[in-house]
Amino acid sequence: MALEGDMANVLPWRMAAAETDWDAVYTEQLPRVFNFFRYRFGNDVLAEDLTSRTFEKAWSARARYRRDLAGFATWLISIARNVAVDHLRAQRPHAPLEAAENVPAKDTPHDEVAHYSDIERLVALVAKLPQREQEVLALKYGAEATNRAIAELTGLSESNVGTILHRAVQTLRRDW
Amino acid sequence: MDDQFLRDLKKQPHAEFAGRLRATLRALPPSAVARVAPAADIRKWFAAAASIAVVGLAFTLPPVQAAAEAFLELFRVRQFTGVHFDPQRLQALAESGLRPEAIFGDVEELSNVEMQITSYATAAEAGDAAGIGVGVPAWTPQGYSSTGFMVSSEVAKRITLKTAGLQAVLDTLGLPDVELPQGLDGQTATVRVPPIVTQRYVNGDRNVLVIQAQSPDVAFPAGVDLSQLAYAALRVLGMPRDEAYRMSVTIDWRSTLIVPVPSQAVAYRPINVAGNEGLLIEGLAQDEEHPGGVLMWSAGDQTFAVTGPLSGEELLEIAQTLR
Numbered sequence: 001m002a003l004e005g006d007m008a009n010v011l012p013w014r015m016a017a018a019e020t021d022w023d024a025v026y027t028e029q030l031p032r033v034f035n036f037f038r039y040r041f042g043n044d045v046l047a048e049d050l051t052s053r054t055f056e057k058a059w060s061a062r063a064r065y066r067r068d069l070a071g072f073a074t075w076l077i078s079i080a081r082n083v084a085v086d087h088l089r090a091q092r093p094h095a096p097l098e099a100a101e102n103v104p105a106k107d108t109p110h111d112e113v114a115h116y117s118d119i120e121r122l123v124a125l126v127a128k129l130p131q132r133e134q135e136v137l138a139l140k141y142g143a144e145a146t147n148r149a150i151a152e153l154t155g156l157s158e159s160n161v162g163t164i165l166h167r168a169v170q171t172l173r174r175d176w
Numbered sequence: 177m178d179d180q181f182l183r184d185l186k187k188q189p190h191a192e193f194a195g196r197l198r199a200t201l202r203a204l205p206p207s208a209v210a211r212v213a214p215a216a217d218i219r220k221w222f223a224a225a226a227s228i229a230v231v232g233l234a235f236t237l238p239p240v241q242a243a244a245e246a247f248l249e250l251f252r253v254r255q256f257t258g259v260h261f262d263p264q265r266l267q268a269l270a271e272s273g274l275r276p277e278a279i280f281g282d283v284e285e286l287s288n289v290e291m292q293i294t295s296y297a298t299a300a301e302a303g304d305a306a307g308i309g310v311g312v313p314a315w316t317p318q319g320y321s322s323t324g325f326m327v328s329s330e331v332a333k334r335i336t337l338k339t340a341g342l343q344a345v346l347d348t349l350g351l352p353d354v355e356l357p358q359g360l361d362g363q364t365a366t367v368r369v370p371p372i373v374t375q376r377y378v379n380g381d382r383n384v385l386v387i388q389a390q391s392p393d394v395a396f397p398a399g400v401d402l403s404q405l406a407y408a409a410l411r412v413l414g415m416p417r418d419e420a421y422r423m424s425v426t427i428d429w430r431s432t433l434i435v436p437v438p439s440q441a442v443a444y445r446p447i448n449v450a451g452n453e454g455l456l457i458e459g460l461a462q463d464e465e466h467p468g469g470v471l472m473w474s475a476g477d478q479t480f481a482v483t484g485p486l487s488g489e490e491l492l493e494i495a496q497t498l499r
Binding site for chain 1: 182194200201444
């Protein structure tokens with residue numbers, strides 16, 4: 001018996017035709033994914049890299065969402081979250097969050113301040129928050145997700161998302 | 177809530193980046209996932225157990241498979257972690273003229289006979305043949321029925337490593353930052369792949385497989401720098417230098433199986449299966465009603481996999497009801 005041959009029939013891979021205007025979808029979703037990563041990591045080059053990974057993962061299988069474009073947006077962000085987690089996992093041993101504390105505040109009379117953009121300064125402040133709050137902020141202000149969508153993505157309740165956001169924004173405003 | 181300062185920080189992606197990515201996406205073959213998906217051949221997950229990352233070669237270049245199986249099966253599988261690989265790297269190797277069978281060294285079969293596949297009607301019979309207690313799922317999706325059990329015989333190989341072939345791979349891919357461990361050349365590793373039990377559930381032309389085996393065990397020379405070897409393998413698969421380095425030095429390579437995931441695959445994630453950490457790969461098939469996936473996990477000294485045209489939730493349900 002040829003196991004190899006049997007196994008080859010395990011999954012009936014099938015392609016589905018996509019009639020959606022994917023160019024329009026791409027144009028609409030690209031800024032959201034890109035800004036999700038910017039708000040997460042504060043680095044445009046890295047955000048571009050992670051955005052590329054996200055879209056390349058999603059694009060080949062986009063046909064499955066031909067009947068549910070709203071679902072596609074949420075699904076795309078869920079992939080972006082996984083990409084961010086992978087990146088964080090890879091970074092963790094060598095990029096302690098404490099390092100972010102060395103980024104000077106905006107009004108620090110220090111020459112280096114000019115080297116830090118507002119988004120970098122924000123991410124440095126955000127990095128002091130719990131991981132969950134960091135992600136919720138990026139979903140809200142980067143990916144422009146609604147509280148309901150964030151709740152669906154994270155498994156939090158919608159009210160909990162609101163509470164987290166309120167608390168996080170207050171903290172950030174205080175230190176901004 | 178005054179959050180305008182947060183909203184003001186958004187910006188549009190550079191047009192050049194947006195255009196470049198758009199072009200990349202357009203260039204993706206529409207059948208990319210379908211083309212790479214058969215690489216999910218589950219026997220290879222097991223056959224390649226512990227083969228750190230070069231197992232990716234086995235998926236893409238069938239002639240490499242035997243050598244890949246033997247070379248890096250250096251430990252027992254206790255955990256799984258996914259790594260995206262770049263098919264273009266492997267394509268470059270395929271076009272390089274390198275002889276895949278010569279990459280790793282000389283492989284010597286230690287088994288007296290070739291691997292045999294035998295069918296059994298019951299889990300007890302299959303378990304007796306494999307020397308393990310075979311679990312049967314208490315739940316399978318509606319419409320699926322069991323067609324029995326298959327048991328592959330034990331396979332054992334010894335490989336004498338030759339680094340010249342590996343170095344040629346690194347040279348072909350242009351990876352000057354990668355150095356192979358000192359003293360690897362001429363070393364031998366012995367690989368034993370215990371019997372594998374595969375039970376199949378069929379619904380029309382759709383198949384679900386539940387696979388179970390003792391973890392392969394591999395004897396390898398003491399003193400081999402596994403992290404250095406892992407770094408080389410991760411770089412071969414296309415991982416960026418920094419990321420490969422961090423991963424290579426933070427993972428226990430004696431117990432973690434890296435599962436190369438085609439970059440076009442939708443998603444993979446760690447998942448808990450009855451208290452054991454596993455890996456779930458989803459989106460291998462572009463079929464809305466019958467998405468394809470693979471769920472792998474270890475428990476005790478055994479390794480398991482469930483695969484089929486199912487959702488992640490269904491795969492998990494099957495896994496969690498194994499009795």
